[in-house]
Amino acid sequence: MSATENTLILETTQGPVTIEMRPDLAPGHVARIKELVREGFYDGIVFHRVIDGFMAQTGCPHGTGTGGSGQKLKAEFNKEPHVRGVTSMARAASPDSADSQFFIVFDDARFLDNQYTVWGKVTEGMDNVDKIKRGEPVQNPDKIVKAKMAADKE
Numbered sequence: 501m502s503a504t505e506n507t508l509i510l511e512t513t514q515g516p517v518t519i520e521m522r523p524d525l526a527p528g529h530v531a532r533i534k535e536l537v538r539e540g541f542y543d544g545i546v547f548h549r550v551i552d553g554f555m556a557q558t559g560c561p562h563g564t565g566t567g568g569s570g571q572k573l574k575a576e577f578n579k580e581p582h583v584r585g586v587t588s589m590a591r592a593a594s595p596d597s598a599d600s601q602f603f604i605v606f607d608d609a610r611f612l613d614n615q616y617t618v619w620g621k622v623t624e625g626m627d628n629v630d631k632i633k634r635g636e637p638v639q640n641p642d643k644i645v646k647a648k649m650a651a652d653k654e
Contacts (some may be wrong), residue, residue: 505559506530507650508537511548513642515628517604518650519587519620526576526619529589529598533619534649537601542647550634550641554609557590558644559601564637565590568599575617582612585622585629598605604629 506521523530536542541561548565549557560610575595580587586605589598598617604631605612622629632642 504650507623508533509585509648510542510625511646511648512628512632512644514631515625515646517625517628518623520623521620522580522618525578525580526589526617529573529576529617529619530551532571532573533600533602534590537647537649538652541600542644544637544643544645546641546643547632548638548641549603549636550632550638551636552634553607555603556632557601557603559590559599561600563641565601566583567622568601571599572596573598573617576619577614577616578618579614580618582609582616582618584608585626586618587620587622588612589617589619591616606630 508519510517521530546563547556547558548560548563582605587602590601590603593599
């Protein structure tokens with residue numbers, strides 16, 4: 501499998517963000533995110549919850565944090581630390597409630613370790629993540645214009 505098969509590119513309203521996916525850490529989550537990307541699920545979805553110094557969350561089709569794709573994922577908690585640039589799955593109270601929502605960590609958030617599924621890390625464009633508008637909810641939020649796998653041709 502080529503490296504580009506596990507490289508996710510988010511074209512955001514603040515610029516491109518490249519994420520190296522980690523199927524070695526969370527194979528089920530990575531496979532599902534790839535499916536959603538290839539279906540166009542993330543295209544046009546906003547960053548609905550963005551907390552300064554913590555994280556930027558996206559992946560809700562309603563833009564409110566209340567929705568998903570309708571397919572819950574079994575937790576794949578791992579030892580990877582929640583540090584700047586890490587991508588991890590959002591979930592409800594149940595460990596097995598992650599769906600399509602994920603977040604990108606702005607700063608160390610080690611209190612999340614072993615409680616949320618880390619599935620990747622930003623390798624380019626973290627400066628663009630830093631520019632995402634803050635808020636809960638965000639007024640006039642930034643969004644993912646298009647999500648694509650680097651291995652896929654345009």
